[in-house]
Amino acid sequence: MTFLGVVFTLAGLGCFLWRRSYLLPLLIMASVFEAGAIFNGELGDFSFGVQPFYLVEIFIFLHLVLRFLGQRKLLPPKNVRVRGIVIALCVFWLWCFLSAFIMPRVFAGTLVLSNRNELHEFVPLQWTLSNLAQAGYLTLNIAIVIYAVQVVRTRAQAEQLMKAFYWGAVIVVVIGFAEFMADRAGWDFPYELFNNNSGYAQGFEQEIDSVHRVNSVYGALNGRLVSCRCQLWDARRFFQRWTAKALAAGASRSFRRAGSHDFDHRFCDPRDRSVPAIPVFPSISQT
DSSP, rough: HHHHHHHHHHHHHHHHHHOGGGGHHHHHHHTTTTTTTTTEEEEEEEEEEEEEEHHHHHHHHHHHHHHHHHHHOOOOTTTTTTTHHHHHHHHHHHHHHHHHHHHHHHHHTTTEEEETOOOOEEEEOOOOHHHHHHHHHHHHHHHHHHHHHHHHHHHHHHHHHHHHHHHHHHHHHHHHHHHHHHHHHTTTOOOHHHHHHSSSOTTTTTTEEEEEOOOOOOOOOOOOOOHHHHHHHHHHHHHHHHHHHHHHHHHHHHOOOOOTOOOOGGGTTTTTOOOOOOHHHSSEEEO
């Protein structure tokens, strides 16, 4: 068991036994440790790490089961509007849960791109333990939503959850700042405490455009994040271009009011691409 495993096992067990109202705030704070694991394991060629988030979810799931055995009620009352949403989520869960076991066999042999294939090649589709894990994760997630609908009833409880969000942000910033200072001072940062999930690419010491990337509690910069960053660059270019056009259009209206006819309406043409483009694909290196 890892350092995070000890911390969240003790915290989750304490909340489950004595302070169950703190389970949801603890879940929110545990969610920031994306690249961490309470323990790592292997089943044949299948390596995995369990995040603190799912450990806390298990405690909440057990509490939900106890509530169901005591009250025999899982759904909200009929006069509550959120009841329809919960029912839709349950139907969604049933479809996805069955699909995790049925669809890989229905479409067995179909070439797919597997995330676990290091060569990024197409491989025949087959049922794996990943399907079982995803079905389990989804079950826990849906159960947490149902639990939250049942227990969060007052404004004070909602404010407690918001405070947990703020503390989660503080945790991310503090750990990231410590990593940044360690990099500047030439110290060794204890990545093994917070970035130890064997099921995730960690990507230590990454650089983006010669700028050191601070991992904090998150994993490696993958292709999807690169794509997201490229989209942000495109959005910035779009914003700059259309801001310039909007300002030009405003100036055009001002000139018209003043009776001027010498304004260049080229700047108001949406098809104009005269605004300098910003490079969209940054260089990513890892040492």
